Amino acid sequence: MPSNQKIGLQTNVGVGADALAARLALIREAEDLGYTSLWIAEVSGPDAFVSLAALAVNTRKAELATGVIPIQIRTPGAMAMGFLTINELSGGRAIAGLGVSSPIIVERWHGASYRKPVTAMRECVTIMRQLFTEGRSKFQGEVYKSDFKLSMRITAPHPPKIYLAGLNAPMLRLAGEVADGVLMNYSPPEAIAPMVQHIAEGAKAAGRDPSAVDVGIYIRMCITEDEDKAVDSFRRELAGYAFVDSYNKMFARYGLAAEFDEVRRLWKEGKRDEAPRAISEASCRKIAVFGNAKAGRDFVARFRAAGVTHPVVFPIGPAATVARDYPNTMRALAGA
Numbered sequence: 001m002p003s004n005q006k007i008g009l010q011t012n013v014g015v016g017a018d019a020l021a022a023r024l025a026l027i028r029e030a031e032d033l034g035y036t037s038l039w040i041a042e043v044s045g046p047d048a049f050v051s052l053a054a055l056a057v058n059t060r061k062a063e064l065a066t067g068v069i070p071i072q073i074r075t076p077g078a079m080a081m082g083f084l085t086i087n088e089l090s091g092g093r094a095i096a097g098l099g100v101s102s103p104i105i106v107e108r109w110h111g112a113s114y115r116k117p118v119t120a121m122r123e124c125v126t127i128m129r130q131l132f133t134e135g136r137s138k139f140q141g142e143v144y145k146s147d148f149k150l151s152m153r154i155t156a157p158h159p160p161k162i163y164l165a166g167l168n169a170p171m172l173r174l175a176g177e178v179a180d181g182v183l184m185n186y187s188p189p190e191a192i193a194p195m196v197q198h199i200a201e202g203a204k205a206a207g208r209d210p211s212a213v214d215v216g217i218y219i220r221m222c223i224t225e226d227e228d229k230a231v232d233s234f235r236r237e238l239a240g241y242a243f244v245d246s247y248n249k250m251f252a253r254y255g256l257a258a259e260f261d262e263v264r265r266l267w268k269e270g271k272r273d274e275a276p277r278a279i280s281e282a283s284c285r286k287i288a289v290f291g292n293a294k295a296g297r298d299f300v301a302r303f304r305a306a307g308v309t310h311p312v313v314f315p316i317g318p319a320a321t322v323a324r325d326y327p328n329t330m331r332a333l334a335g336a
Helices: 017-033 048-056 076-090 103-109 117-134 169-178 189-205 227-239 245-253 257-268 281-287 293-306 319-333
Strands: 008-011 037-040 063-066 094-099 136-140 145-149 161-165 181-184 214-223 288-291 310-315
Touching: 008 017, 017 048, 017 319, 037 048, 037 310, 048 063, 048 076, 076 094, 076 117, 076 136, 076 145, 094 117, 117 136, 117 145, 117 161, 117 169, 161 169, 169 181, 169 189, 181 189, 189 214, 189 293, 214 227, 214 293, 214 319, 227 281, 227 288, 227 319, 245 257, 281 288, 288 293, 293 310, 293 319, 310 319
Parallel strands: 008 037, 008 310, 037 063, 063 094, 094 161, 161 181, 181 214, 214 288, 214 310
Antiparallel strands: 136 145
């Protein structure tokens, strides 16, 4: 792998002292294998900031990213303090991975507002940039307002980077305008070029060089001999997105609208065990890879050829075999 080439790894810190110790050993191994970034997702626990703090004091060189956190469930100021703290603990390795999540998570789970998500993201980034670079934010927008001054001492060599989760054109263009990078998700290699074009359009509109925007994507894969079980597990994962509008819009672009319509129909009829089977094996293999190391590495190469500059390996598979599949996938894709 060229010295300036990036490759990330999605991870977590587990639950309990023994799980944490085992996962930190794997994460240190990942650094030694050449992974250049480590990504922590947040849905309903564990907390992403606490998890990154554990990584910050147990790693040496990999960038440390949220992948991603919903902006609506914390204030921009609270998020800025969190990322600046991770940046200090890690010596300047923090990436603020931000997303707008879904109305279900934001409104039903957290009781927050999902109003104007793209505008909210633009304003949130503005406030966080002010705090990252000036230590002071004075801002009045449509969604957010801020009149806040930090009191923490900053010693890290540079501020945290900001990456936006982008699925559809408006957020991809915004990432090109205002972010250091973008993190895409659940997309096949053949869909990447037009998504990169949206990012470039945003960058050019803001007078930026499009090449300055790092293009990342979660690439789901399971290096395993039990491919059928891994595919079935992924079907269940995908089915959970059938009620998320932003994902449905994206999946429709990939020709999967009918399958997700059927998932919703079966779910509403109470056939919840049957619903995931509406997603075909071909569709699963379109946006994830299962099998041997060569298949995984070839899949990553296709994303790089399409314009991805920062592939992030996201190991998946059945819960029963995760202790085997996660490290196997991590090791097989090192340096891809």
